[in-house]
Amino acid sequence: MDALHWQRISPLLDALLDMPPDARTEHLAVLRAEDPALADELQRLLALEAGDAGFLDSPPLQLPAGAIPGARLGPYRLERLLGEGGMGQVWLAARADGLYERKVALKLLRPGLADPRLRQRFDREREILARFAHPFIARLLDAGIDQNGQPYLALEYVEGEPITSWCQSRQLDLAARLDLFRQVCEAVSHAHANLIVHRDLKPSNILVTPAGHVRLLDFGIAKLLDVHPLPVEQTRTGVRAFTLHYAAPEQIRGEPVTTMTDVYSLGVVLYELLTGSKPYRLKRQTDAEWEEAILDGEPVRPSQAAAQADPEATRPYTPARLAHALAGDLDNIVLKALAKRPEHRYVSAEALSQDLLCHLRGRPVSARGQRMGYRLRKYLHRHRWAISATASVLLVLLAALGVVAWQAQRALREAARAQAMQRFVAELFQDAGTSANTPIDLRSLLDMGILRGERSLARQPQARAELYGVVARLRLGLGDYREADDLLQRQARLLAVLPEAPASLRLEAATLRGNTRQQLGNPAACVAFMQPQETLARQEEQHLPLPAAAFFNQLGRCRHALGEDATAQHLFARALALRQREGDDAGVAETTLNQAQLQADSGRPATALATLRQGLARLQKAAGPQHPQAIEMLRTACAVERTLDDLDAAVGDCRAALGLAQALHGDNHRATIDANRQLAALYLDLGRLSEAETIFxxxxxxxxxxxxxxxxxxxxxxxxxxxxxxxRGDIARALRLQQQAVAGWRQSGNTGLLASGLFNQALILHGAGRDDEALAPAREALRLRQTGHQPGLVGDSQRLLGEILWARGEHGAALAMLEAAVRATRAGFGPDHSHTRRAEIALARARALQGDQGAVLRLQRLAQAHGDSLEQRKAAWLARAYAAALGCAQQPRQARLALDATLTDMQLALPEGGALPREVQQLRARCGAPAAG
Structure with missing residues (x-):
């Protein structure tokens, strides 16, 4: 069978094979009326398939010849097949001629579609597509025909997911979906400006990268295929170079395509993106039914389709809520894009995008239905000359008067508010300097300011609301979270009765309140307070970019605290884009820091560290080497390096943070104190107990x-x-201090800190042999950590609880808990981390004590598995000590020698001792005295 014949018959055979037997018979009857020979041949092939289901495993037309992994086509080497369709295959390929290294998506056309003049066409198409320089378009890199006559196209390789599945898997809201779709419109508009029509827009050609950016694929492919097109019959038996479900009516009719053909396809993609379904409801999914629907059928309104949809397909909305959101503007926008006649659609992809932007900003859109307002406009248009003169004069006068009155009223309000605030601040500080012989501290001054403000600004509620926000921000800086929350609650009550309050004040109030609730350990309340204002932030982000960016950033932090990392990442990206656009260096650094913290908490500490390094370099380049935001970035880098067991690097970054804090703020500032405390915690890990204690x-x-x-x-x-x-071994003092810490954290309501305090309390009690007392705090710490999203910390708690249960003689429960600890620490920290090793050591020791010889060997292997990190060496020493102690009964002399050698190694590295050397000394003491001589 030749290539052209197989090209015609293959898609028809595929369609028939997908149909039930009754539908096949009906379809063949229709074909037989048009082309009896073709119908007979298809019937013979169906009979062959019924007798041998594998007869099509080797197609009559190899596609394309020689396309196997490792094969060479032109300057490219094929690596693996990415996809296959009626016109050819797509391979992941690499440049193999040594000129440069690059991965590409190599499209191989069927040899039967080749033409003697195809190379000339490839060259011309390559020149056209080379003009594309758009971030949302996957570029055509190369085109040619190899020495065997195989045509190929080399395009930018994009790792991404179709836009519809990307949005559905992340449950994006409508605003986020429309933002993504506007990127698609921007890419299509760029192509149209370069005189290129895509002709095959569909979700599989619109990918979204992991960073949330659109990439449009396959520009120009349809043009390559129809330079000298194969004869296309105006029936369903023709060969198409487009996807039927997304095709415009003029494509079905075989009429010339224009840029408005792409607008129709964009309308279908937008419909599917918003509703999860196609625009037409068919009784049978056949090509004939689809053609009839596209040519003559009326699409279902998106809001109606949403109301009837499966609830799983409409997340994060319910069907009713989604239908309500789509009704009106979005219904009209989508249906205008899907108009049967090109002249009734949007004139361009840019016009479609602009209407969507108007909808997002709450402005009128151009797509309107033919209602009373539409007919009234038509009437006014017919009588425009008679009405326009009078209306124009009246309109100008009314508008001028309205603007002048509004501006005057607003100016008076602003002036009065500014004067009141200025007078209030002056009087406050005047009284602060004369009201007492002793100086007033900052907190007293703030309390005095609130009392005076409530009196002097009693008749200016907006100024009073701003005062509450300013003082709350200062309280947050002092760590007075509850006092700040009380002020913000008063501010919220004022704003509820101030509909004229500016958007900037509302956004700042929501941001502050969200921050306060997060600091109090209640991120769910943070989201509940901030979520109702997200629409306002999106509407005002062009006019108030920095308050909107601060809002998105804080909401992202709260979403991250709730484990909603995908939503948090989207919010951080939005905040970062606004801050970068406005040149807000400190804000960019803050958002970069939040992104790094998200990466670290989601199990990607190396990525987080790279993000921090890049962000710090950008900050120092833009704002100099001594920007205050760099202190927190260095401290976070120190914390991440500590989790990676890289204590030397952590000490370097913590010292750099401390030095910068001292240079900028002096020794008596909170930033310096916090940086010094973090460095002291590292000294504690390194066994430098005296230095750490002095700093603490x-x-x-x-x-x-x-x-x-x-x-x-x-x-x-x-x-x-x-x-x-x-x-240091002072158990009584340790327990007294730890109880104070737990009491403080329990009162603050911060569950994460409370879990850490309870864990340490159980650790101290277990180390002292008071396992009955240790059980309750260990269980509470595990329960609190299991409500979070950090498996590594859950694993640490499971390991400690397992050790306590073992010491209490509950061996079955202990083993189950230790096995869970190994799984959780591997998932959270990685297989080679010191915390994972500690969990594996605890499990191996428990099994070895039950007589499992394999566990003894496992302990010995863990004793040898250590790197350069001190934390890894500590784990190895513990494994070596446990393994040696197991031999005290049978080989006491060798066991004592091994334990003594371990203690010697530990003393060299930890001269001041510590809890771990103390535990090994206890094992050595239980092993007995060394033999005489």
Whole structure:
């Protein structure tokens, strides 16, 4: 069978094979009336398939010859098949001629479609498509015909997901979907400006990258295929170079295509993106039914399709809510794009995108139905000359008067508010300097400011609302989260009765309140407060880019705290784009920091570290080497390196953060105190107990003089001192301090910090042999951590609880808990992390104590598995000590020698001792005295 004949018959055979027997018979009857020979041949092929289901495994036309992994086509080497269709195949290929290295998507056309003049056409098409330089279009890199006559196209290889499935899997809201779709319109408009019509727009040709950017594929392919087109019959038996479900009526009729043909296809994609379904409802899914629907059928209104949809397909909305959101503007926009006649559609993809932007901003759209308002406009148009003169004069006068009155009223309000605020601040500081012989501290001054403001600004509620926000922001900086929350609640009550309050004040209020609720450990409340204002932020992001960016950034932090990482990433990306556009260097650094924290918490610490390094370099280049935001970025890098067991690098970054804080703020500033405390925690890991304790004592004294007794930051200081005391062996002091930390964190409501405090409390009690007391805090810590989204921390709690249960003699429950700990730490930290090793060591020891010789060997292997990191070496020492202690009964002398050698190694690295050397010393003591001589 030759290529041309197979090209004609193959899609018809595929369609018949997909039909039930009754539909096949009916379809063949229709074909037989048009082409009896073709129908007979198809019937013979169907009979062959019935007798041998594998007869089509080797097609009569090989597609294309020689296309196997490793094969060479022109300068490219094929690696793996990406996809296959009626016109050819798409391969992942690499440049193989040594000129440069690049992965490409190599499209191989069927040899039967080749033409002696195809190379000339390829060259001309390559020149046209080379003009594309758009971020949302996958570029055509090369085109040619190899030495065997095989035509190929080399395009930019895009790793992405079709736009419809990308949006559905992430449950994006309508605004986010429309933003993505407007990227598609922008790409199509760019192509149209370069005199290229796509002709085959569909979701599989519109990919979204992991970063959330659109890439449009397959530009120019239809042109390549129809330069000298094969005869296309005006029936369903013809060969098509487009996808039927997304084709415009003029394509079905075989009429010339225009840019408005692409507008129709965009309308189908938009319909599917919004509703999850196609525009037409068919009784039978046949090509004939589709052609009839596209040519003559009326599409179902998107809102009606949404109301009847499966609830799973409309997430994150319910069908009723989605139908309500689509009714009106979006219904009209989509149906205008799907108009049967090209002249009734949008004149361009850009016009479609502009209407969508108007909808997003709450402005009128051009797509309107023929209702009373439409007929009234027609009437006015017919009598425009008689009406226009009078209407114009009246309109100008009314508009001028309205604008002048509005501006005057607004100016008076703003002036009065500014004067009131200025007078209030002046009087406040005047009283602060004369009202007492002793200086007033900042908190007292803020309390005085609120009392005076409520009196002096009693008749200016908007100014009073702004005052609450300013003082709340200062309270947040001091760590007074509950006081800040109380002020913001008062502000919210004022704003509820101030419909004229500016959007900037509403956005700042929502951002502050969300931040406060997050600091209090309640991210769900943060989202509940902020979510109703997200529409306002999207509407105002062009006019108020920095307040909108701060809003998106804070909402992203709260979404991240709830484990909604995909939504958080989208919000961070939106905030970053606005801040980059406005040149807000500090804001860009803040959002980059949040993105890195998201990456670290989702199990990608190496990626997080790279993001931090790049963000810090950009900040230092734009704002100089001593920007305050760099302190927090260096501290976060230090924390990430600590989780990676890279203590040396962590110490370097923490010292850099401390040095910068001292240079910018001096020694007596909160930023310096916090950086120094973080460095002290590293000293504790390194066994430098005296240095760590000195820093912790100084920091605690500084915080105690400035914070409430149960402040969460003071509780953090008590926690650090407790761990230091435990490392030194002062169990009574460690427990007393740890109980203070737990009490402070429990009162603050921050479940993450409370879980850490309870974990440390159980750790100290377990180390002291008080396992009955350790059981309750260990179980509560595990329960709290299981409500979060950090499997590594869950695994740590499971490991500690398993060790406590084993010590209590509950061996079955202990083994189950230790096995779960190994799985969780591997998932959260990775297979080679020190925390994973500690879980594996605890499990191996428990099994070895039950007589499992395989577990003994496992302990010995873990004793040898360590790298350069001190934390890895600590795990290896513990495994070596456990393995040696197992031999105390049978080979006491060898066991004691091994334990003594382990203690010697530990003393060299940890001269001040610590909890781990103390545990090994206890094992050594239980093994007995060394033999005489």
């Amino acid at each position: 004592l100084d920091a605690t004294a500084w915080l105690r003089a400035r914070l409430d007794p149960n402040h969460p930051d003071l509780a953090r200081a008590y926690n650090s001192l407790a761990i230091t005391a435990w490392e």
